[in-house]
Amino acid sequence: MTLTAAQTVAALATIAGSDNVVGDPAKMGAWLYEPRKRFHQSAAAVVTPPTVEAVQAVLRWANENGTGIIAQGGNTGLVGAQVPLSGNEVILSLARLDRIRSIDTAAGVMTAEAGVILENAHKAAEAEGSMFPLWLASQGSARIGGVLSSNAGGVNVLAYGNARELTMGVEAVLADGRLYRGLNALKKDNTGYDLKDLLVGAEGTLGIITAASLKIYPLPEDYETALVNIASPEAALELFQLMRQRAGARLNAFELIPWIGLDIQMRHGMLDRDPTASASPWYALIELSRMAGTAPGALQSSLEAAFDAALISDATIAESLADRTRMWAFREQMSECQSREGASIKHDVSVPIAAVPALIGQGVTAAETLVPGIRPVPFGHMGDGNIHFNFSMPVGADPKAFMAEFDEAVHAVIYDVVLKLGGSVSAEHGIGQLKVDLLRQVKDPVALDMMRAIKTALDPKGILNPGKMLRSVP
Amino acid sequence: MTLTAAQTVAALATIAGSDNVVGDPAKMGAWLYEPRKRFHQSAAAVVTPPTVEAVQAVLRWANENGTGIIAQGGNTGLVGAQVPLSGNEVILSLARLDRIRSIDTAAGVMTAEAGVILENAHKAAEAEGSMFPLWLASQGSARIGGVLSSNAGGVNVLAYGNARELTMGVEAVLADGRLYRGLNALKKDNTGYDLKDLLVGAEGTLGIITAASLKIYPLPEDYETALVNIASPEAALELFQLMRQRAGARLNAFELIPWIGLDIQMRHGMLDRDPTASASPWYALIELSRMAGTAPGALQSSLEAAFDAALISDATIAESLADRTRMWAFREQMSECQSREGASIKHDVSVPIAAVPALIGQGVTAAETLVPGIRPVPFGHMGDGNIHFNFSMPVGADPKAFMAEFDEAVHAVIYDVVLKLGGSVSAEHGIGQLKVDLLRQVKDPVALDMMRAIKTALDPKGILNPGKMLRSVP
Incomplete structure (x- = not known):
């Protein structure tokens, strides 16, 4: 016996307070439409519980009534995990649980509630002379609960790991409303199964994270940042190995960017001036952190070694904060700049690091064979083997026709290359609703059975x- | 209908080959008795399958017959996870699956079977100019499957993480004999629940790991190692913060050792000469890695800064490999040296790093109140908040009487302190059979329910x- 939307709203108002429930579809836009507006479904209601106890009460009620509950943070996810699928679900926003509960630099831990905006978590850590090293394009609106539930990555995974690796423990409300109390500040704890890592990245399907203990680190004294001209992805791989050998864990970022990204951004006035040393088919944005008391110059000497080894021919090192900011803007605008050139077909994929050149080479060939004139724009986290393998439509093409004709076909050939190279069809963004069918096709069936059993x-x-x-659980 | 031991041996011989089954209890000693010989139970049989397929066949058979299967690696675990409890179980040794399947330094991954001895994994990585940075006292006999199933830690967790963090993917045989194919070389893969981290640390209760993709790293060019005199655990914490600020992720180890450890080792001739600068109530063994192309001296300049800040008064830096080896021997002999002084009561615990001084202070007071003359020997991974909080019996006490009278009582007061400080009663060694009851007492009951549901x-x-x-599942 399914409740009507009106009954749902009335029940939620009783449980969480009527000020914390939205039942009018016309007022739900902020919760329903995610950044790319790919998913178009209504919800029975939106509830924004003001306390963990209220989250528990909502879940207890939902479990008794069989009402679907979608946990939502900043609504920045790109695969539709945080928006409705059937239209009968209740969206449970964690936005009001937005306290930093504690921060302890000596212990290296900050406990933040699920609704804390990522950027505010950064600020809270920095106010104590520390950092929470998870930086994303959407950090101004993404919230901790969503960041963890999607196991977000970002530009510093190389040195500090993804959201899972940056989380020491979580507190979460289970389907029946019970509270799992897993917050802790322990670097080592072998007392049972790793429930924390199961909840992180589960996209709100196993429990609703309400707070997390997050690792914080001493702020480096400075950064050394360069944009390096690279002849090919193969050369980028060699340079990456050299940097890894010389910089070890101080290597924060090794991002690959193709020339077309510079061309688009300069043509559309997205950069105040060219941040590169000279024209090059590829660039690598490389950043090292320098800890207190360490002499500067590690990046320069590494680049000189690469130059001596004929691995690179030109580079520019940031000499000011403005230089560094411009270099990072160049990288961070890579996704946005493509929209200035019409439609694009996107893939968030990863392969073993050593296979990145093969991925780019084979993927570009396959897509160009399929769509003459298509413009490959592969960029991203070379150091993690994670390439945002995007393709802009041919110059002058009709955006809608291009997407209608080629979106699926290009996906098919790219995923084929990825799988042959032992890669992942979702490196960062997750599964949500966008990739449910794809997951079923490509994932080890035993792994899928294990997931279903756990769910x-x-x-x-x-x-x-x-x-x-x-899809079909239970 | 339980099979007799003879029926079990016969069935296993058919499945895995009679050369790979031991049915004679007199020949089972190597598998039955773990290092501390605390557990005394027989087994129905020991089987050493030569292939993954044979492991699968054994599990299929066991699942049909309801036969308990204990996965065993090097039999070095300290909590009895790898030895029988009822006496009717079959021990399944992974020792014959001992191949390094592949090693790829460019991708930073090595795929090793469960039976590979940890030290052989080190050697395989080093032969390719890389390292697998998981070092344990028992590495000469511990095997990869056991290292992962117990989520082992060791002396380099500070820089590289524990076994879980060093594992990219696993292959495992499930209870019904199906094979979970989770090997991969991906730094990022958000396609579903984190099954890898669930199997790692599960002590063979959720599946039997048969192989793993392990992270390997470029070898540092050199290490800088020092033994530093420390006035108190509080001062050690301050020094740790300073080192973390200056060395960041290059700080490999920060190990705390009390004076009594030096005293015992010198008295028993366990060190060829005193590795310390001078007498001190506490010492810290600190090690930094130095990557290629980096100037030496980071440790020295950090210690000078600590000296200037009046944090330390004396220290000695290793000037040769012999010096370094002696310093590490001093640390690694800490557990063994206690046995030269009679019985000792041991705790493998962790607290948030900032709480280590409180743990030691309160724990020592509590134990000394309970047992006048007891000799506290707390040592270990200060940088992980993980202290091996051991107590040697009073000088001249009777070992058996001491243990009989005080073992449980000292456990109770120490665990009480640990839990009040938000700590863990098993930081490294796990639960096995030794701590099943303790776990039930101290763990969040919701977490226990989740574990039971997953099991x-x-x-x-x-x-x-x-x-x-x-204990009681299912």
């Missing part, structure tokens, strides 16, 4: 983000 | 290491 064990009525990640 | 979902007949970690 059924922890959410027997299937109320947590129903239909996301795994 | 039942993945091993419905409860054949995988029955009674370990969780």
Whole structure:
């Protein structure tokens, strides 16, 4: 017996307070439409519980009534995990749980509630002379709960790991409303199964994260940043190995950018001036951190070694904060700049680092064969083997026709290359609703069975983000 | 209907080959008795499958017959996870799966089978100019499958993480014999639940790991190692913060050792000469790695800064490999040296790093109140908040009487301090059979329920290491 939307709203108002429930579809836009506006579904209601206890009460009620609950943070996800699928779900926004509960630099830990905006978490850490090293393009609106539930990555995974690796413990409300108390500040704890890592990256399908203990680190004294001309992805791989050998864990970022990215951004006035040394088919944005008491110059001497080894021919090192900011703007505008050139077909994929040149080479060939004139724009986290393998439409093409004709076909050939190279069809963005069918096609069937068994064990009525990640559970 | 031991041996011989089955209890000693010989139970049989397929066949058979299967690696675990509990189990040794399947320095990954001895994994990585940075006292006999199933830590967790963080993917046989194919060389892969981290640290209760993709790193050019005199655990914490600020991720180790450890080792001739600068109530063994192309001296300049800040008064820096080896021997002999002084009561605990001084202070007071003359020997991974909080019996006490009278009582007061400080009662060694009851007392009951639900979902007949970690499942 499914409740009507009106009954749902009334029940939620009783549980969480009527000020914390939205039942009018006309007022739900901020929660329903994600950044790319790919998913178009209504919700039965939106509830924004003001306390963890209220989250528990909502879940208890939902579990009794079989109501689907979608946890939502900043609504910045790109695969539709945080927006409705059937239209009958309740969106549970964590936005009001936005306290930094504690911060302890000596212990290297900050406890933040799920609704804390990522940028505010950065500021809270910096106010104590520390950093929380997870930087994303969407950090001004993404919230900790969503960042963790999607196991977000970003530009510093190389040195500090992704959201999972940056989380020491979580607090989460289970499907039946019970509270899992897993917050801790322990670097080592071998007392049972790793429930934290199961909840992180589960996209709200196993429990709703309400708070997390996050690792914070001493602020480096400075950064050394360069944009390096690179002849090819193969040369980029060699340079990456050299940097890794010389800089070890101080190597924060090694980002690959093709020339077309510079061309587009300069043509559309997105950069105040060219941040590169000279024209080059590829660039690498490389950044090292320098800890207190360490002599500067590690990046320069490494680049000189690369030059001596004929690995690179030209580079420019940031000499001011303005230089560094411009170099990073060049990198961070890579996704946005493509929209200035019409439609594009996007893939968030990863392969073993050593296979990045093969991925780019084979992928470009396959797409160009399929769509003459298509413009490859592969860029991203070379150091993680994670390439945002995007393709802009041919110059002058009709955007809608291009997408209608080629989107699926290009996906097919790119994923084919990725899988042959032992890669992942979702390196950063997750599964959500966008890639549920794809997951079923490409994932080890035993792994899928294990996932289903775990989902059924922890959410027997299937109320947590129903239909996301795994279609047919329970 | 339980099979007799003879029926079990006969069935296993058919499945895995009679050369690979031991049915004679007199020949099982190597598999039955773990290092501390605390657990005394027989087994129905020992089987050493020569292939992954044979492991699968054994599990299929066991699942059909309801036979308990205990996965065993090097039999070095300290909590009895790898030895029988009821006496009716079959020990499945992974020792014959001992191949390094592949090693790829460019991708930073090595795929090793579960039976590979940890030291051989080190050698394989080093032969390719890389390192697998997981070092343990038992590395000459511990095997990869056991290292992962116990989520082992060791002396370099500070810089590189524990076994879980060093594992990219695993291959594992499930309770019903199916093979989970989770090997990969991906730094980023957000396609579903984190099954890898669930299997790692599960002590063979959710599946049997047969191989793993392990992270390997470029070898540092050199290490800088020092033994520093420290006035107190509080001063050690301050020095640790300073080192972390200046060395960041190059700080490999920060190990705390009390004076009594030096005293015992010198008295028993365990060190060829005193590795310290001078007498001190505490010492810190500090090690930094130095990457290629980096100037030496980072440790020295950091220690000078600590000296200027009046944090330390004396220190000695290793000037040769012999010096470094002696310093590490001093640290690594800490556990062994206690046995030269009679019985000792041991705790493998962790607290948030900032709470280490409180742990030591309160724990020592509590134990000394309980047992006048007891000799505290707390040592270990200060940088991880992980202290091996051991107590040697009073001088001249009777070992058996001491243990009989005080073992449980000292445990109780130490665990009480640990829990009040938000710590863990098993930082490194796990639960096994030794701490099953303790776990039930101290763990969040919701977490225990989640663990039971997952166990039942993945091993419905409860054949995988029955009674370990969780007593009563299913």
